[in-house]
Amino acid sequence: xxxxxxxxxxxxxxxxxxxxxxxxxxxxxxGFPTLDASIxxxxxxVENGVDVLELGLPYSDPVxxxxxxxxxxxxxxxxxxxxxxxxxxxxxxxxxxxxxxxxMTYWNPVLQYGVDRFADDLVSAGGAGLIxxxxxxxxxxxxxxxxxxxxxxxxxxxxPTSTDERLRMAVxxxxxxxxxxxxxxxxxxxxxxxxxxxxxxxxxxxxGAESLAVGIGVSTAAQIAEILTYAxxxxxxxxxxxxxxDGGVPAVGRLAAELATGTGR
Amino acid sequence: xxxLHSVRSLRAExxxxxxxxxxxxxxxxLIAALDELDEAYQLAKLDPEFHRELxxxxxxxxxxxxxxxxxxxxxxxxxxxxxxxxxxxxxxxxSHKVNNVLGQALLAKRIGKHRLIAETGAGQHGVATATAAAxxxxxxxxxxxxxxxxxQALNVARMRLLGAEVIPVTSGxxxxxxxxxxxxxxxxxxxxxxxxxxxxxxxPHPFPAMVRDFVKVIGEEARQQVIDLTGALPDAVxxxxxxxxxxxxxxxxxxxxxxxxxYGYEAAGDGVDTERHAATITMGRPGVLHGSRSIMLQxxxxxxSDSHSISAGLDYPGVGPEHAWLSSIGxxxxxxxxxxxxxxxxxLLCTTxxxxxxxxTAHALAGxxxxxxxxxxxxxxxxxxxxxxxxxxxxxxxxxxVLDEQGNAKI
Numbered sequence: 001x002x003x004x005x006x007x008x009x010x011x012x013x014x015x016x017x018x019x020x021x022x023x024x025x026x027x028x029x030x031g032f033p034t035l036d037a038s039i040x041x042x043x044x045x046v047e048n049g050v051d052v053l054e055l056g057l058p059y060s061d062p063v064x065x066x067x068x069x070x071x072x073x074x075x076x077x078x079x080x081x082x083x084x085x086x087x088x089x090x091x092x093x094x095x096x097x098x099x100x101x102x103x104m105t106y107w108n109p110v111l112q113y114g115v116d117r118f119a120d121d122l123v124s125a126g127g128a129g130l131i132x133x134x135x136x137x138x139x140x141x142x143x144x145x146x147x148x149x150x151x152x153x154x155x156x157x158x159x160p161t162s163t164d165e166r167l168r169m170a171v172x173x174x175x176x177x178x179x180x181x182x183x184x185x186x187x188x189x190x191x192x193x194x195x196x197x198x199x200x201x202x203x204x205x206x207x208g209a210e211s212l213a214v215g216i217g218v219s220t221a222a223q224i225a226e227i228l229t230y231a232x233x234x235x236x237x238x239x240x241x242x243x244x245x246d247g248g249v250p251a252v253g254r255l256a257a258e259l260a261t262g263t264g265r
Numbered sequence: 266x267x268x269l270h271s272v273r274s275l276r277a278e279x280x281x282x283x284x285x286x287x288x289x290x291x292x293x294x295l296i297a298a299l300d301e302l303d304e305a306y307q308l309a310k311l312d313p314e315f316h317r318e319l320x321x322x323x324x325x326x327x328x329x330x331x332x333x334x335x336x337x338x339x340x341x342x343x344x345x346x347x348x349x350x351x352x353x354x355x356x357x358x359x360s361h362k363v364n365n366v367l368g369q370a371l372l373a374k375r376i377g378k379h380r381l382i383a384e385t386g387a388g389q390h391g392v393a394t395a396t397a398a399a400x401x402x403x404x405x406x407x408x409x410x411x412x413x414x415x416x417q418a419l420n421v422a423r424m425r426l427l428g429a430e431v432i433p434v435t436s437g438x439x440x441x442x443x444x445x446x447x448x449x450x451x452x453x454x455x456x457x458x459x460x461x462x463x464x465x466x467x468x469p470h471p472f473p474a475m476v477r478d479f480v481k482v483i484g485e486e487a488r489q490q491v492i493d494l495t496g497a498l499p500d501a502v503x504x505x506x507x508x509x510x511x512x513x514x515x516x517x518x519x520x521x522x523x524x525x526x527x528y529g530y531e532a533a534g535d536g537v538d539t540e541r542h543a544a545t546i547t548m549g550r551p552g553v554l555h556g557s558r559s560i561m562l563q564x565x566x567x568x569x570s571d572s573h574s575i576s577a578g579l580d581y582p583g584v585g586p587e588h589a590w591l592s593s594i595g596x597x598x599x600x601x602x603x604x605x606x607x608x609x610x611x612x613l614l615c616t617t618x619x620x621x622x623x624x625x626t627a628h629a630l631a632g633x634x635x636x637x638x639x640x641x642x643x644x645x646x647x648x649x650x651x652x653x654x655x656x657x658x659x660x661x662x663x664x665x666x667v668l669d670e671q672g673n674a675k676i
Contacts, residue, residue: 059567059568060437060568061554061555061569063446063450064450064453066450067436070437074436074437108553108554108567108569109566109567109568110567111553111567112552112565113566134290134291134292134553134556136289136293136296139288156293157292157293157294159293159294159296159297161298161456162293162296162297166293170293181293181294184294184454184455184456184457185453185454186450186453
């Protein structure tokens with residue numbers, strides 16, 4: 001039932017919901033433009049009002065990602081970013097700011113590293129859990145076991161096309177929040193958010209979701225404010241990556257502060 | 266070798282898993298579409314009308330059954346073994362790809378999709394999909410790595426003449442694997458209207474089993490044709506393997522024939538001792554790519570490795586899960602063939618038999634030459650001649666120095 005108790009991400013989101021309109025979840029890829037700068041940028045997000053960090057592990061074949069995040073992860077990999085750098089990044093970010101850090105990763109890197117070893121090293125680094133864009137509950141027995149053993153959060157995706165039965169499965173097995181996919185498409189800023197997000201959020205609530213955050217296409221404070229009228233969190237990715245790419249750490253900090261106004265900060 | 270006398274037929278595997286390989290590792294946004302496709306396919310499989318329609322298209326449009334051709338002059342270079350080609354190159358559109366495409370296009374029509382998208386490497390699958398879209402009156406978008414649009418310019422032109430839009434993919438390594446990524450991204454955004462007509466026996470369930478079912482007619486025909494010609498089963502069946510659709514197509518009918526050796530030939534590029542190859546089963550290890558668990562070329566961190574082959578259609582760092590399984594249980598052998606060996610076999614078939622094969626197919630021919638020498642003159646080898654080489658004339662022309670860098674004839 002999207003357990004909030006004992007989940008660092010769940011309790012952070014619940015706290016934000018009780019203090020303000022809800023939580024802001026900010027995504028950045030590890031190693032873009034460099035490892036150090038990606039850490040500084042993540043810290044800047046938290047210092048400017050991001051409640052939960054979503055750190056992307058760069059992957060060669062990111063099928064859920066649009067051009068902005070693709071380009072950033074290509075750069076990160078070309079710069080020699082390795083899987084182990086993600087643990088370093090989590091550790092160094094957690095040493096500087098107190099916000100839960102989820103890692104967003106496609107499944108093959110976890111599989112190659114070893115699911116249990118990955119979970120253990122993420123716990124050691126101080127990470128909160130995983131968002132798995134290409135691993136669904138029904139294909140994720142290894143990860144369900146490893147996250148139960150370690151207590152890590154696990155965020156599964158729910159899509160407008162998911163059946164009620166699949167939504168229930170995502171709700172029952174997610175910990176932290178359910179990633180509510182706003183629209184049918186890949187990551188990237190969009191002018192208009194689909195009404196589909198609100199409908200999907202309602203369907204997830206009907207399946208018992210206590211904590212849900214809406215992502216894909218979210219890029220403005222106004223969109224965030226609207227989302228938080230029916231959801232607990234809003235997730236911003238591409239817009240932050242673009243700001244970091246165009247204006248470096250100061251620019252991504254400024255954008256985070258502006259986006260955070262949408263949460264009532 | 267596995268116990269081939271066990272009760273369970275190796276032909277009975279329907280997915281999602283083939284041994285430990287296969288499954289479905291995909292974004293939630295696409296699961297409903299995969300379920301819809303699976304359901305429609307399971308229904309179609311039981312529907313005689315679907316099979317009748319598909320067979321009729323095969324007969325009146327593709328040109329099925331394709332013939333077999335014995336090639337004694339070529340066989341002299343292969344230890345004198347008896348070599349028989351299954352002529353999928355003579356199909357409409359020039360390769361085995363049309364079999365899968367017509368099956369899936371019929372299915373797309375049944376589930377009310379009016380837009381087909383496809384990935385393509387050499388362009389053979391793209392051409393076949395563009396052809397089916399024209400035939401069924403559907404929209405068609407083909408994703409093709411930018412590198413491949415350059416080396417297979419003729420097929421790009423063919424697709425456009427057939428009314429398809431060709432989108433050069435500039436992400437990643439700009440080859441076949443990136444074209445798949447881009448097609449999946451398109452599908453996520455347009456799943457209501459669109460069928461992703463995946464071109465090989467890879468991807469998430471139900472694609473590997475479904476595509477196999479649409480191409481297995483190749484082996485079913487060939488098995489009977491070889492028996493009719495020679496009075497016996499062949500000793501070996503050979504095919505090139507990229508994703509593996511033509512190979513599974515010709516292997517499948519023989520899976521339970523324990524005396525028939527099955528040999529898949531992977532692209533070894535500059536050699537498997539270099540970094541420039543696409544010999545997935547020979548050099549890879551298990552992992553998840555493009556929605557299923559199979560063997561793949563990857564680094565220590567699970568990042569997909571760049572592959573290389575002179576043949577765009579084999580230039581893929583993954584392979585279908587059923588092949589990974591057949592390799593793991595020892596039922597089929599997979600061997601590497603370099604660019605140079607493939608081109609030598611290409612030349613040989615041209616000059617000894619008057620047949621210009623696709624460069625992909627030439628890998629199977631090169632492997633067959635070696636295998637013939639191994640098995641000796643009493644052996645009969647059936648080869649999947651998966652495609653014709655018209656699209657490769659420019660690449661081959663440069664390789665053999667009959668065309669200059671601009672593609673003009675050197676006389």
